[in-house]
Amino acid sequence: MDLKVQPKSSLRGNIKMPGDKSISHRSVMIGSLAAGKTEVSGFLTGEDCLNTAKAFQNMGVKIEGLGSEEMVIHGVGLNGLQEPESILDVGNSGTSMRLMLGILSGQDFYSVITGDESLSQRPMARVTDPLKEMGAEIYGRDNGNLAPLTVRGQELTNLEYDSPVASAQVKSCILLAGLQADGATIVNEPEKSRDHTERMLEYFGAEVEVSGLQVSVKGRPALKGKKITVPSDISSAAFFLVAALINQDSELVLENVGLNPTRAGILEVLDEMEADYELLDERLENKEPIADIKVKSSDLKATTIGGEVIPKLIDEIPILAVAATQAEGRTVIKDAAELRVKETDRISAMVTELKKLGIEVEEKEDGMIIEGPQSIQGGVQCQSYGDHRIAMSLAVAGLIAKEDIVITNTDCIKTSFPNFIDLIDEI
Numbered sequence: 001m002d003l004k005v006q007p008k009s010s011l012r013g014n015i016k017m018p019g020d021k022s023i024s025h026r027s028v029m030i031g032s033l034a035a036g037k038t039e040v041s042g043f044l045t046g047e048d049c050l051n052t053a054k055a056f057q058n059m060g061v062k063i064e065g066l067g068s069e070e071m072v073i074h075g076v077g078l079n080g081l082q083e084p085e086s087i088l089d090v091g092n093s094g095t096s097m098r099l100m101l102g103i104l105s106g107q108d109f110y111s112v113i114t115g116d117e118s119l120s121q122r123p124m125a126r127v128t129d130p131l132k133e134m135g136a137e138i139y140g141r142d143n144g145n146l147a148p149l150t151v152r153g154q155e156l157t158n159l160e161y162d163s164p165v166a167s168a169q170v171k172s173c174i175l176l177a178g179l180q181a182d183g184a185t186i187v188n189e190p191e192k193s194r195d196h197t198e199r200m201l202e203y204f205g206a207e208v209e210v211s212g213l214q215v216s217v218k219g220r221p222a223l224k225g226k227k228i229t230v231p232s233d234i235s236s237a238a239f240f241l242v243a244a245l246i247n248q249d250s251e252l253v254l255e256n257v258g259l260n261p262t263r264a265g266i267l268e269v270l271d272e273m274e275a276d277y278e279l280l281d282e283r284l285e286n287k288e289p290i291a292d293i294k295v296k297s298s299d300l301k302a303t304t305i306g307g308e309v310i311p312k313l314i315d316e317i318p319i320l321a322v323a324a325t326q327a328e329g330r331t332v333i334k335d336a337a338e339l340r341v342k343e344t345d346r347i348s349a350m351v352t353e354l355k356k357l358g359i360e361v362e363e364k365e366d367g368m369i370i371e372g373p374q375s376i377q378g379g380v381q382c383q384s385y386g387d388h389r390i391a392m393s394l395a396v397a398g399l400i401a402k403e404d405i406v407i408t409n410t411d412c413i414k415t416s417f418p419n420f421i422d423l424i425d426e427i
């Protein structure tokens, strides 16, 4: 599908973003490994999370309400999954593949997991290598680096792993494998990545210890089904935050947004950019902090985005690049080479597409530099590279362009934000 975006000013309204993608994935995985019922509300019905749920159905987990925001997962316990009859196809979802590899590695059956063209090119050795150290048997192209991957589940042994990347997918994969081994499994990270797995495992009854950049989980816990209310996804809210900030005469209230500190790096950066926003009704749900965010048009200032904040806003960098085009001064984005192995190479994609929109931007190996403010020209056709966050970032840029823009291949938006276009229309 192609998307035509017309420039618009004065965005106004109260809107609710869809459920958090990371928490939705984990609710299915951990709910399936727990004993008894897990009732989830606010589940993200994007394709990525539905693919996780279908994969667990394929392994014998009964899930009621699949396709809606309210679901009941009938957990089967740590050893209750069944050998899937067909290939587990998780589409575009790196989180599904990496976290599930940790689970599949310790199950006493054979499975094959695959994904779409983009996912089949993304590096999996970052999880299959440490899993092999735990005793996992995994085969795939490029020495177990590329999907499709075949797993013959094994008895796993615990591990202390020093991860070379600050990646919640790597950390979570190893912790989920560690649930199935005796003793404590420990992950040390170079920087803190999102901690939803730790929080949820603890909420379900696992013994989890966190000390600085170290996380440890004790194997073979008796996980018990729970109620989970999924907050709205700050990574989805980011598009509307920036849309309101860079659009004249705008004011939006984004309801119920998850503000876990390991995810809310965008707010730290927006503070430095002097963005006008406030948090309303701050509260805690299932160990996760939440608030409504009221945001208004602002005269943004440039800043440097790098170092330890990067893992806390890794998915928001494409939309922050759009914000940078409107900020006064030189915005430097650095230490973000991980963007090159996301759904597409997000550094190259944003630099190429922003240039098409008339923006001067300097590409760096680990980021980019944008001198602002610059006006966004329209009248061009951009492409999404099949990446939902590139498509949505360009759509927000289109709202302040001088003329209409067309973005090709935007079906991918459905992976994380099925009602994005409806909400844009609504405001």
Ligand code: S3P
Residues within 6 Å of the ligand: 021, 022, 023, 095, 166, 167, 168, 169, 170, 172, 193, 194, 314, 315, 338
């Ligand atoms: C995710 C972790 C991040 C993020 C992805 C979701 C997760 O990836 O980019 O969208 O739910 O654990 P990395 O952990 O590989 O950085």
